[in-house]
Amino acid sequence: MTGRVPPERVRTVACIGAGVIGGGWVAYFLAHGFRVHAWDPAPDAEARLRTLVDAAWPALTELGLAPGASVDHLTVTAELADAVGEADYVQESAPEQLDLKRELLADIDAATPAHVVIGSSTSGYGMTEMAADAAGAHRLVVAHPFNPPYLIPLVEVVGGERTAADAVAWTEEFLRHIGKSVIVMDQEVPGFIANRLQEALWREALHMVANGEATPAQIDASIIDGPGLRWAFHGPMLTFHLAGGPGGMAHMLDHFGPSLLSPWTRLDAPELTPELRDSVVAGTEESAGERTIADLVRERDRRLVDVLRVLGKVPGAS
Structure with missing residues (x-):
């Protein structure tokens, strides 16, 4: 224009x-x-x-x-x-x-x-x-x-x-x-891409807390020290591609495809009852411990800077 x-x-x-x-x-x-x-x-x-x-x-x-x-x-x-x-x-x-x-x-x-x-x-x-x-x-x-x-x-x-x-x-x-x-994006989608993926993980996490299957601290640790480390540079699709070994994604889907029918996830949102709300809040506060919001923001920023440097996303970083 x-x-x-x-x-x-x-x-x-x-x-x-x-x-x-x-x-x-x-x-x-x-x-x-x-x-x-x-x-x-x-x-x-x-x-x-x-x-x-x-x-x-x-x-x-x-x-x-x-x-x-x-x-x-x-x-x-x-x-x-x-x-x-x-x-x-x-x-x-x-x-x-x-x-x-x-x-x-x-x-x-x-x-x-x-x-x-x-x-x-x-x-x-x-x-x-x-x-x-x-x-x-x-x-x-x-x-x-x-x-x-x-x-x-x-x-x-x-x-x-x-x-x-x-x-x-x-x-x-x-x-x-x-x-x-x-x-x-090629077209409008409610929530766009990343938020829809985050929302699916968030809903499953709420289900697990609601059913007593996991605590907020366990859920966070499972991502921080597990797939989150891989997702920082490969994302979920390449991660599963590597899970297929030499056969890549094709072997992965052929071998593990039937497990998609297993009841591993519940994508419908649970009712956010007062009990669930309180449980999530209490568990998160327990995870935070003595750290304030400001402390957590500084901690997050410092660690993100470190991750960005390690991934080579900072000009001049080795």
Whole structure:
């Protein structure tokens, strides 16, 4: 589209919504040298946002900042229009409420220069349903990150029925340019790809806790010290491919295929009773021990940095 800034020449990004996900995007964009204009209607949004950015900055510094990157390049505006008026790209990260998303995206669309792509961090809604009230739906794209967005590389990108192909292509190119791992989906699917896979594992975990078959600590340990280590570099499909030995996936399916009929999983969600809720909460708190949320965030970030270095995803790492 005429007037759209090439991805490599983006200088200013607007982040609408400054919670955990929106704030994570802010930190990531700042670390990559952008000027960031942020807006959030909450009265304490700026203080919370700057605290989040400060907490993320040590990990981002260790990974390597872009030349000139600075937390001083963050501006928090009082008005939505002031945040998006000079943006080369907009990232919306409002709460997961469909009516709110529809209204906000329509407002962002009305206030943002017509050539600018608008991405949404939605974790489950499709752009077709979210863009229902937006006149410029052709430039609205899902750009679904993972928490924390400033460290996890993956972003799932998919347009809606009215999204233009060039908007999807531009979003993919821009996100790859700034170091993200991008999956461009061929079609809208509720929950996208990774969240659907996570949800299946989460539901089975709840079943096991509800039936007294496993504790939250055992479930976490089973992934941390088991398949999670392999999934970090091969994923479930290549992992099963290797399980087939020299015959690969074909042998694996031929040999283990009948086990797919075994009642190993229960994909229907269990009723979240007060008893189940309390059991999950208590078990998780027991696992956390004396560590606070802030302690756990620092621990997570430090270990993710280590994993990223080991996997060779940090420039210059050996």
